[in-house]
Amino acid sequence: MVGTEQLRRPAVFLLRTLAVTACYYGAGRLGLLRHLVVEGAVFSPIWPPTGVAVAALLVFGLSCWPGIALGAFLVILSITTSLTPAVIGTLAGSTLAPLCAYLLLNRVGFRTELSRLRDGLALVFLGALAAMTISATTGVGIPVLTGRLAAGDFWPVWLAWWVGDAMGVLIVTPVLLLLYNARWHPHPARWRWKEATALVIAVAALVPLATYSSVSLLFLVYPLLIWGALRFQLAGTMLCALLASVLATLAATDGTGPFAGLSRIEVMAKLQAFNGAMALTALLLSAVITEQRNTRRSVERACQELVEVLEHLTAGEPPPPRPAEETYDADQGDGRGPHPGRAGPDAPLLDADDGPDHGAHRPRETR
DSSP: OHHHHHHHHHHHHHHHHHHHHHHHHHHHHHHTTSOEEETTEEEOSSOHHHHHHHHHHHHHOGGGHHHHHHHHHHHHHTTOOOOOHHHHHHHHHHHHHHHHHHHHHHHTTOOTTOOSHHHHHHIIIIIIIITHHHHHHHHHHHHHHTTSSOGGGHHHHHHHHHHHHHHHHHHHHHHHHHHHHOOOOSSOOHHHHHHHHHHHHHHHHHHHHHHHOSSOOGGGHHHHHHHHHHHHHHHHHHHHHHHHHHHHHHHHHHTOGGGTTOOHHHHHHHHHHHHHHHHHHHHHHHHHHHHHHHHHHHHHHHHHHHHHHHHHHHTTOOOOOOOTTOOEETTTEESOOSSTTSOOTTOTTTOTTTOOOOOSOOOOOOO
16 A cells, blocks of 8 residues: 555656646747837737746645756757756746745735735736846846847836736736636526626627727726626636737737727737736736625624524524634635635625635645
8 A cells, every 4th residue: 555655656746747838839829920129129018927836836846846947947958959048047037936935825815715905916916027027137138148139128028028927927827826726516596607708709799809909998807807807706807808818919920900090019018018018907906895895704604603693592502503613704704615615605706796605715735
């Protein structure tokens, strides 16, 4: 039995490493399909591998870092075969930045359900904006030191690199965490399907119009984000944000729609401002709404139990026993939630009114 367990652990580690490597490499190839040029340097407006790497670390723990490093190495090999100092610096930064994001998020007690405002703020300011300075600094600083990039071009290229990596975390990581925590409800209410269908139709019609129209209509995306957050929380708003970001990136790299006739710097500034504002709105608004609904549900259940206790006391009966594991916490929700770490039967994808019950939050795995 011991021998079987000893063989199983390396096999699981190997499979996990290969899976993370494959996902990172696939995301990298997708990110390389579209690019912009700033001061002669080519960069991706959204770099999905950073989001994949941070999500993998949050789900599997530090043990998956070799998969991130190997995936980054394979992506670099698909671009160049020469191992220059700049390439080594890019590889180191691509590995260290997600690790730093994970350690910072772990330090503040981040939860993968993103059901609290503090989790949304932590992912934005620690996981994306702070940690991704490492990859941008190493990726741009070493070419400047070796003379491959002019010193005067450092800040424009650094900003483009940093924003691209940060956008990967802000858009891709929440979607992957949403899929990880999702749980299908077999019998959703009929009206939820109708509203979800209406939202999908509205997104499919308005988002392409906003991102490809020659008239500046990008503001049309924000009502859809608000609708998705209010009725479907993280699922509704982040999926809408992902589609809008992808279409806006396609329009920007093609120089069409609201990005037509702009210089390269103007295209980068307009695209990154739109993507950043949209991702922040989607992530933080859904976190606030989910936290408020969990708090309301906890208070309602506490009041219901108090009424039951008073009824028993009035009738001269002892109060009903309360299971030791049931606790009420306005910050964590109630203790009678579904399977730890998973969305409940009323998951936000299908429950547009009640939202998920993230009562028994599962601590993040660090194995």
